[in-house]
Amino acid sequence: MKQISLPKKGISKEEVLSNLRSFKSGDADWHDGRMFGLIYNAGLDVEEMVKEAYATYMFENALSPFAFPSLLKMETEFISMVSALFGGDDETVGSMTSGGTESILMAVKAAREWARAKRPEIKIPELIAPITIHPAWNKAADFLGLKIVLTPVDEEFKADVKAMQEVINENTIMLGASAVTYPHGVVDPINELGAIAEEKNLWLHVDACLGGYILPFLRTSGYDIPPFDFSVPGVQSMSVDIHKYGYTSKGASTVLYRNKELRQHQFFVYTDWPGGVYATPCLSGARPGGAIASAWAMLHYLGEEGFLKLARAARETTLGLMEGIRRIPGLFILGNPPATVFAFGSNEINVYKLAVKLKERGWHIDSQHRPPSLHMTISPAHEKIIEPFLKDLQESAKEVSGTDSGEASGMAALYGMMGTMPDRKMARTFALQYLNDLYRLK
Ligand SMILES: Cc1ncc(COP(=O)(O)O)c(C=O)c1O
Incomplete structure (x- = not known):
């Protein structure tokens, strides 16, 4: 493991900031509503307010x-x-x-x-x-x-x-x-x-x-x-x-x-x-x-009126997404979620492979286990993605239907394996090693 040290001399503010901006290019771009977790997006005006x-x-x-x-x-x-x-x-x-x-x-x-x-x-x-x-x-x-x-x-x-x-x-x-x-x-x-x-x-x-x-x-x-x-x-x-x-x-x-x-x-x-x-x-x-x-x-910025508007937009988007997901053969919503967070699963399709296919189409969606499902946290800004997401989901579901479960790769393999590991001590050792490897200089 190599080590890096403090630069002897500083660089200009422009260079520092330009570095930071370029680092971001490989990260998930949450502004366009293609992520369903981690960020709660209520639009640019709210973002500007928070920043200031x-x-x-x-x-x-x-x-x-x-x-x-x-x-x-x-x-x-x-x-x-x-x-x-x-x-x-x-x-x-x-x-x-x-x-x-x-x-x-x-x-x-x-x-x-x-x-x-x-x-x-x-x-x-x-x-x-x-x-x-x-x-x-x-x-x-x-x-x-x-x-x-x-x-x-x-x-x-x-x-x-x-x-x-x-x-x-x-x-x-x-x-x-x-x-x-x-x-x-x-x-x-x-x-x-x-x-x-x-x-x-x-x-x-x-x-x-x-x-x-x-x-x-x-x-x-x-x-x-x-x-x-x-x-x-x-x-x-x-x-x-x-x-x-x-x-x-x-x-x-x-x-x-x-x-x-x-x-x-x-x-x-x-x-x-x-x-x-x-x-x-x-x-x-x-x-x-x-x-x-x-x-x-x-x-103070949103007031009750603003929160009401955003909550309704997120719930209506959630209802639209859940309805569309239910219409896709083989997929179902887990439980009866009353707000803006839900998960969907399947008894016919390997949902972890489905997540991989969605990722290939630019959608970041988290996998869960026990039972296997995909997790959605819906923000008001997801209003605009209902149709394109459902279209991609339908196509992805078609692609993975009837595939051999042994083909799992990436996230599918990780979640499939972690979820079914009967010995939870093994899962723990695996997670500890994963963290150790992740948080080191590469
Ligand atoms: C229900 C619930 N409780 C607690 C937490 C932990 O919150 P934080 O990640 O801000 O520490 C979360 C995070 O998603 C959550 O969903």
Whole structure:
């Protein structure tokens, strides 16, 4: 492995920027709507707004609310507006974090400290969640020393409430559920889980990282959206990512709590450091002012009217795509997704090969396993691609129908193999090696 070192002399700004621009030429071009994940695209005007708002606070550091009171003002106003969107009241509080993973990590940490205070006899606290919960939960449990117990989902890919109930024991402190789930875009039965959480005195966290900025606006628009927020009494905390369907750049999410007594368990305070008393609300020390400013800016720029318009456009596009996919012989939608995220599968076609064919036609689409499916996250900007995508999908499906399953290559081989590997330890070793090889200089 060769090493490169710091250049002896700098180069001009023009050259640096020209290098950066040219690096991008090999990346996915998300502007044209040919990607169905990673980026949430609401159009150029929104993009420009985020850029300018971010740049205005690019270097400010929210670590110090005393140095930058304007960031504190924006963060507290932002949390208050977001709380109101999710059935919160004057008691609801929260923090801005760097993303969904940090928000979930913070909620699990708060639940752990809450349980330590109330039930100190528990040695290894347990959290129960359906298998479709985002891996950020496994990460949080791993980092924080909790045992995560994963339960099956029902035929619509929603949490099986009975299965969750059955594994509650004297060490259980927390239940996790999603609105919407990443793999299939469905809302778990939050009402039922809330009732159990109340009865058993458990902490219920709703992971609305993905669906948070879509579901309330779809409900206002008349779509049938089940209860998923603080209007359900058993919900103690929620996570909601403005850097997904809030269309800001990466690095901004919110963790919300029903009241400040619950949130207090999230904070970290160290009083003996020679550098002074160190007290931070979240995991991060330094926090980017730009992320807070662009989140605040986006709520004001779009307003309810703008969010409603974008949510409707994304849902209508989703409905158009799902209808077209259902019409293609051999393909079906998994479950009954109520928002703008869904997956499709097939009992006749190898969907991993289908993804490879779509990639050849310039469409970037993620593969999933257990069961095999392709994943779609629909943005308002996908409005324009319904027809060309469905046309290419139909042709690709024809091309792979009846092909020999032994022919799988690339992604098909990877997912096919990982999904069917009976020994999960092997899959883990494979993934670790893959990461090691990926993150090294080539
Ligand atoms: C439901 C859900 N929760 C949590 C996360 C993690 O969010 P992040 O990648 O911002 O850490 C995601 C990401 O897609 C998600 O879909």
